[in-house]
Amino acid sequence: AQKVTQAQTEISVVEKEDVTLDCVYETRDTTYYLFWYKQPPSGELVFLIRRNSFDEQNEISGRYSWNFQKSTSSFNFTITASQVVDSAVYFCALSGDAVSGGYQKVTFGTGTKLQVIP
Amino acid sequence: DVKVTQSSRYLVKRTGEKVFLECVQDMDHENMFWYRQDPGLGLRLIYFSYDVKMKEKGDIPEGYSVSREKKERFSLILESASTNQTSMYLCASLPLRDRVGEQYFGPGTRLTVT
Numbered sequence: 001a002q003k004v005t006q007a008q009t010e011i012s013v014v015e016k017e018d019v020t021l022d023c024v025y026e027t028r029d030t031t032y033y034l035f036w037y038k039q040p041p042s043g044e045l046v047f048l049i050r051r052n053s054f055d056e057q058n059e060i061s062g063r064y065s066w067n068f069q070k071s072t073s074s075f076n077f078t079i080t081a082s083q084v085v086d087s088a089v090y091f092c093a094l095s096g097d098a099v100s101g102g103y104q105k106v107t108f109g110t111g112t113k114l115q116v117i118p
Numbered sequence: 119d120v121k122v123t124q125s126s127r128y129l130v131k132r133t134g135e136k137v138f139l140e141c142v143q144d145m146d147h148e149n150m151f152w153y154r155q156d157p158g159l160g161l162r163l164i165y166f167s168y169d170v171k172m173k174e175k176g177d178i179p180e181g182y183s184v185s186r187e188k189k190e191r192f193s194l195i196l197e198s199a200s201t202n203q204t205s206m207y208l209c210a211s212l213p214l215r216d217r218v219g220e221q222y223f224g225p226g227t228r229l230t231v232t
Binding site: 006009033035037042043044045046047050052091093095104105106108109110111 | 149151153158159160161162163166168174176206208210212218219220221222223224225226
């Protein structure tokens with residue numbers, strides 16, 4: 001069975017601080033995908049990033065960066081110089097691969113609520 | 119622009135009522151999903167559909183059924199609503215395998231059962 005753990009329920013930071021959201025996963029699949037989604041106060045989840053299990057390169061997109069470490073089964077998300085608009089609930093998620101047919105069943109973590117205080 | 123719409127943002131129903139939640143996507147996606155979101159539990163998959171008239175149970179299908187008569191529309195049905203079905207319901211769609219996991223979500227329906 002797949003499992004995603006986001007141990008941080010809520011985090012508050014002051015604007016311009018860096019913040020890291022933790023994600024730890026469990027799976028028996030050798031091929032899998034990891035994701036981060038953002039849910040702003042409006043409610044609609046927005047896809048941020050996808051990573052497959054064979055690609056451990058870290059990724060940076062503007063103020064966002066992701067650190068994938070297979071050895072520790074972690075896929076952490078860092079926001080640099082946080083802004084008020086980053087306030088949202090962030091979900092880490094995991095799915096199987098397309099070949100095995102497990103790609104549709106995405107397991108979500110419980111989410112981390114980030115509040116950025118001006 | 120990609121769009122998933124849900125019939126209502128807020129809904130209040132009485133215990134025992136039959137409830138229909140509608141979801142429509144305009145992206146010609148094969149897969150559609152219904153999740154419920156509860157505090158401390160994240161998103162849990164109720165049902166998904168990978169083609170017209172095809173469906174599969176998710177992790178928490180009890181008390182729910184679904185219908186997909188057309189590719190763009192996926193309905194969630196609560197046959198006899200109960201108070202423990204008070205929740206936020208999220209619909210999502212996903213294209214065929216080339217975009218693994220990149221689901222597109224609707225704005226959600228907050229259902230209250232009294």
